[in-house]
Amino acid sequence: MLLAIDTSAGTDVAVVSEGGRVLAQSRTVDTRRHAEIIGPSISFVLREAGIGPQHVTQVVSGMGPGSFTGLRVGIAAARTFAFARNLPLIPMPSHEAIAHEWRAAHPEHDGALNVTTDAKRRELALTHFAAGETVAGDFVLVQPDAPELSSGDATHVPATQVSAAHLALAWLDREAAGVEAAADEVLYLRAPDAKPGAVPKRVTG
Numbered sequence: 001m002l003l004a005i006d007t008s009a010g011t012d013v014a015v016v017s018e019g020g021r022v023l024a025q026s027r028t029v030d031t032r033r034h035a036e037i038i039g040p041s042i043s044f045v046l047r048e049a050g051i052g053p054q055h056v057t058q059v060v061s062g063m064g065p066g067s068f069t070g071l072r073v074g075i076a077a078a079r080t081f082a083f084a085r086n087l088p089l090i091p092m093p094s095h096e097a098i099a100h101e102w103r104a105a106h107p108e109h110d111g112a113l114n115v116t117t118d119a120k121r122r123e124l125a126l127t128h129f130a131a132g133e134t135v136a137g138d139f140v141l142v143q144p145d146a147p148e149l150s151s152g153d154a155t156h157v158p159a160t161q162v163s164a165a166h167l168a169l170a171w172l173d174r175e176a177a178g179v180e181a182a183a184d185e186v187l188y189l190r191a192p193d194a195k196p197g198a199v200p201k202r203v204t205g
Contacts, residue, residue, distance in 0.1 A: 004168035006062030007074030024048035034073035064187030112154035
């Protein structure tokens, strides 16, 4: 059984069988309460799937792009669960789940995709998937009116939520094709604001 966790947008947790069957999922759009929601969400999907922690064989973690605050909650939960059960942790780009879900809903479409999520500060995080490509490359930050989004060469796929179930399914597709997991690197939208040793700014006025 695969336990998949993504907190790059809302909080999304799912249990998926090795055969690709979605057994349970919990989806919360709130982007401010990841820490309060993640534990109960994991307990819920395990209970709904009728399994215990001992039945999980792999943990799939969405690595972003996302904010520092949101991502670290889900990734920490995934790493802690995997470490406690001595399980492999599978890092996956969150945009790969969005592309997988869209293509599953549009099997007739085999063209290029431009997947975007909100990057705050009036920007979008964009990952381009070439025609027939399923593995995510590097993301870039673009303006909402960027010419890439209106290009006829690729379908624009905007998303506000990342499906943990499709994150696991995208990994199963990689595994079946003999493609390794992504690098174990967190895809922050920007460098974290909190830096070790930084001197607090003085507020006046």
